[in-house]
Structure formats: structure tokens, C-alpha cells
Amino acid sequence: xxxxxxxxxxxxxxxxxxxxxxxxxxxxxxxxxxxxxxxxxxxxxxxxxxxxxxxxxxxxxxxxxxxxxxxxxxxxxxxxxxxxxxxxxxxxxxxxxxxxxxxxxxxxxxxxxxxxxxxxxxxxxxxxxxxxxxxxxxxxxxxxxxxxxxxxxxxxxxxxxxxxxxxxxxxxxxxxxxxxxxxxxxxxxxxxxxxxxxxxxxxxxxxxxxxxxxxxxxxxxxxxxxxxxxxxxxxxx
Amino acid sequence: xxxxxxxxxxxxxxxxxxxxxxxxxxxxxxxxxxxxxxxxxxxxxxxxxxxxxxxxxxxxxxxxxxxxxxxxxxxxxxxxxxxxxxxxxxxxxxxxxxxxxxxxxxxxxxxxxxxxxxxxxxxxxxxxxxxxxxxxxxxxxxxxxxxxxxxxxxxxxxxxxxxxxxxxxxxxxxxxxxxxxxxxxxxxxxxxxxxxxxxxxxxxxxxxxxxxxxxxxxxxxxxxxxxxxxxxxxxxx
Numbered sequence: 001x002x003x004x005x006x007x008x009x010x011x012x013x014x015x016x017x018x019x020x021x022x023x024x025x026x027x028x029x030x031x032x033x034x035x036x037x038x039x040x041x042x043x044x045x046x047x048x049x050x051x052x053x054x055x056x057x058x059x060x061x062x063x064x065x066x067x068x069x070x071x072x073x074x075x076x077x078x079x080x081x082x083x084x085x086x087x088x089x090x091x092x093x094x095x096x097x098x099x100x101x102x103x104x105x106x107x108x109x110x111x112x113x114x115x116x117x118x119x120x121x122x123x124x125x126x127x128x129x130x131x132x133x134x135x136x137x138x139x140x141x142x143x144x145x146x147x148x149x150x151x152x153x154x155x156x157x158x159x160x161x162x163x164x165x166x167x168x169x170x171x172x173x174x175x176x177x178x179x180x181x182x183x184x185x186x187x188x189x190x191x192x193x194x195x196x197x198x199x200x201x202x203x204x205x206x207x208x209x210x211x212x213x214x215x216x217x218x219x220x221x222x223x224x225x226x227x228x229x230x231x232x233x234x235x236x237x
Numbered sequence: 238x239x240x241x242x243x244x245x246x247x248x249x250x251x252x253x254x255x256x257x258x259x260x261x262x263x264x265x266x267x268x269x270x271x272x273x274x275x276x277x278x279x280x281x282x283x284x285x286x287x288x289x290x291x292x293x294x295x296x297x298x299x300x301x302x303x304x305x306x307x308x309x310x311x312x313x314x315x316x317x318x319x320x321x322x323x324x325x326x327x328x329x330x331x332x333x334x335x336x337x338x339x340x341x342x343x344x345x346x347x348x349x350x351x352x353x354x355x356x357x358x359x360x361x362x363x364x365x366x367x368x369x370x371x372x373x374x375x376x377x378x379x380x381x382x383x384x385x386x387x388x389x390x391x392x393x394x395x396x397x398x399x400x401x402x403x404x405x406x407x408x409x410x411x412x413x414x415x416x417x418x419x420x421x422x423x424x425x426x427x428x429x430x431x432x433x434x435x436x437x438x439x440x441x442x443x444x445x446x447x448x449x450x451x452x453x454x455x456x457x458x459x460x461x462x463x464x465x466x467x468x469x470x471x472x473x474x
Contacts, residue, residue: 054337091356092402140396150387158383160375220375
């Protein structure tokens with residue numbers, strides 16, 4: 001059995017972006033754990049999230065599963081790419097239902113990922129979270145989504161600050177995509193200009209570089225992923 | 238019976254700031270409704286919040302009570318001053334428990350207040366929300382609090398933008414206090430310099446002026462309340 005070169009957990013590891021992250025790190029012969037509602041067969045270990053549970057019970061269940069999987073081992077990275085999307089303004093009949101769902105999908109996952117990082121990340125490890133460029137301003141057509149992503153942005157700043165609770169030399173940074181080039185987005189927006197969509201492989205490669213201590217941004221960075229003519233630029237807010 | 242000069246609902250109307258808001262508008266002979274866990278005897282009507290309910294059930298219960306109270310009447314203002322405080326960084330054992338509590342206290346209330354405003358506010362009415370100046374940056378010692386308040390700040394921008402769902406000529410603005418001069422803060426910080434604390438009457442007076450179409454800030458404003466030597470300045474972010 002080959003030596004393990006590094007260990008990473010991918011929160012949302014069964015989703016479109018998460019699956020590409022899992023396979024990217026597996027290709028590099030890393031140990032990869034997935035955290036999601038369903039197992040990812042390509043991962044070395046799977047932590048299953050029970051979405052019927054409340055936030056605290058999810059935390060306990062996930063942390064217990066991770067403890068059992070990792071034992072004394074530490075992590076080089078925690079990648080949180082869990083999330084979802086729902087629209088609606090304040091007058092929408094599903095305003096609160098959708099706000100609730102957005103919070104659970106984006107913030108519960110990000111906060112539990114931060115908790116995992118605080119307990120298991122190596123001194124120079126990294127934590128990546130997923131925000132959204134539109135949430136840097138008002139998002140009247142998708143209010144719940146914007147609130148949840150704004151909370152993730154501010155969480156990033158808190159975690160990067162002195163006393164935020166992460167290991168002292170670690171990195172926390174958040175990607176702010178506009179539109180990711182996922183199968184679902186291709187299905188729901190068949191006529192869109194996909195030359196402005198960000199490829200999933202590009203995002204996974206960012207995380208890979210951070211794991212190699214390459215091109216790490218300043219701690220607490222919010223990194224807009226701006227794709228034009230099929231080229232993506234990373235622009236720190 | 239005197240004519241009703243105006244109607245306002247105060248979300249958090251039994252709290253320290255909320256009680257002062259209720260009494261301020263009552264003194265001006267306005268009709269005042271309170272929304273809180275317990276009734277405020279000084280209010281004309283009380284909507285009771287059941288904190289055991291989830292967000293959607295709270296929404297339904299509160300909206301039904303308001304419909305019964307208001308009938309065909311509209312509101313001149315919705316003041317949301319509900320909230321709370323809890324500390325803790327990512328390594329704190331209560332990190333997620335406290336983040337959950339902060340979300341419920343600050344965001345559930347603000348979002349339901351926005352929903353009420355979308356349904357009952359007059360064309361030129363106002364909605365005020367409560368943020369926090371520290372949440373404009375990272376808040377490593379109180380991460381859950383910072384996330385919730387950052388979400389309220391972004392909500393303000395969404396509601397003020399075209400298509401946010403509020404009546405077209407209405408105002409939404411959010412106050413960002415540092416420390417309010419409440420009995421609880423006096424109790425827990427007995428040695429603090431209270432000359433930098435913002436008096437509750439000052440805040441209630443801001444809302445009163447907005448109700449009179451006086452000194453209304455730009456729509457979507459985040460208004461820092463900076464108190465020095467017992468004088469408070471309102472500084473838009």
C-alpha cells in the first residue's frame with residue numbers, strides 16, 4: 001500500500017463540484033473523505049449527513065463519524081463546496097421556506113466544516129468555503145441565497161482573524177463563483193452563454209494548488225471567479 | 238375615541254429597546270402592535286411568538302395573528318429590534334449551538350418582519366432592521382453573532398433593490414449599534430464606560446422621525462450609531 005501523501009475532506013463530495021474535487025485529489029494519490037447525503041464511491045471514506053436532523057444533531061453525528069474515521073490522523077485540507085440555489089423576493093410565497101433551505105445548505109455546511117477544521121486541520125492546512133459573487137451586493141431576486149452567502153463571506157473574515165479558532169498557520173479562503181459549469185446548470189439554462197461559466201476542474205485545481213502550498217491567497221480572502229471567453233480569472237474582493 | 242394617527246408593529250416589543258419603541262409611539266398617540274414571546278401590556282395588540290416552532294411555522298402563526306389583528310388596515314411602519322448576543326469562535330464547544338441561536342433571534346425575526354412589510358406596509362411606509370457595526374468586519378470572538386448580522390445587512394440591500402418585494406416608495410434601513418444602553422448591558426458590564434453606549438430613546442426617536450417622513454436616509458442604508466461622550470452620531474456605511 002502506497003504511503004498517504006495527504007488527507008482532505010470534501011463537504012458536498014457527491015455534488016457536481018465536490019465529485020470533481022474528490023477525483024482530482026484521488027488522482028494525486030491523496031486520501032479523500034466525502035461528507036454528503038449519499039456516499040461517493042470514489043472516496044476513501046464517507047460521512048453521511050442526515051438532513052432530517054437539526055444543526056446541532058448534524059454537527060454531533062458528523063463529528064462522531066469523522067472521529068471514528070480519522071482516529072489520531074489530521075487533515076491537510078477541508079473543502080466545503082456544499083450548497084444550493086433558490087430564488088424569491090420578500091413578496092414570494094416561499095420566501096421564508098427558501099431562506100431556510102439556503103441557510104441549511106450553505107451555512108450549516110460551512111460552519112460544520114469550520115468546526116471540523118478547528119479540530120482536525122494541521123497547523124498549515126487549508127479550509128475553503130463557497131460564497132457567491134452576487135451576494136457582495138443586494139440580491140433582490142434571490143434574497144435567501146444572498147443572505148446565506150453573505151454570512152459565509154463574513155464567516156471567512158471571522159475565521160481568518162486572530163482568535164477565530166483555526167490553527168495559527170492555516171489558510172481559510174472562500175471562492176465566489178458566478179455560474180459554475182455543472183450538468184444541472186446546462187440542463188436548466190440550455191441557451192446560456194457557457195463561455196462565462198467556470199469549469200469545475202479549474203476550481204478543483206485551485207484547491208489542489210493550495211494543498212501544495214502554491215498560489216495561496218491572503219488569509220480570509222474572498223476570491224471572485226470571473227470567467228470570460230472560457231478563461232477564468234481569480235480576483236480578490 | 239381619538240382617531241388613529243398611524244400604525245406600527247414592533248418586533249421584539251417586549252425587549253429593552255422594543256419597549257421604548259412601543260412607549261415612544263404610544264406617547265404620540267399611534268396604534269402600536271408588539272410581536273414577542275411575551276405580551277407588552279402597553280401595546281394595543283400583541284402577537285405571540287412560539288420559539289419552539291420552526292421558521293415556517295413561526296411565519297404562518299405570526300402572519301395569521303397579524304391578519305386577524307389588522308384586517309383591512311395597513312401599517313406605516315415595521316420596526317424589528319429583536320435579537321440577542323452570544324460569543325464563541327470556531328473552537329468553542331457551543332459554536333454551532335450559538336450560531337443557531339443567533340440566526341433564529343436576528344434573522345428569523347428580520348425575515349418575518351420583511352414578509353410582514355411586503356404584505357402590510359403602506360406605499361410610503363418604513364421597515365427598520367437591526368444589524369451590528371462589528372459585523373461589517375470579521376468577529377472572531379462572536380462568529381455566530383457576526384454571521385447573523387452580516388446576513389441582516391445584506392438582506393437590507395436586497396430589500397432596497399428593485400424587485401425586492403417591498404412597496405415601491407417605502408424605506409428599508411438598518412441600524413448598526415455598537416452597544417445599547419440597556420439594563421442587561423449595565424448589569425453584565427458594570428465597569429464599562431457608558432458614555433459610549435447609545436441610549437434607547439435616541440434609537441426610538443430615529444424611528445419616530447422616519448414615521449414623520451423626517452430625516453429619512455437613503456433606501457437600504459446601514460446606519461452606524463456611534464456614541465461618544467454621550468452624544469450619538471448616525472454614520473451611513
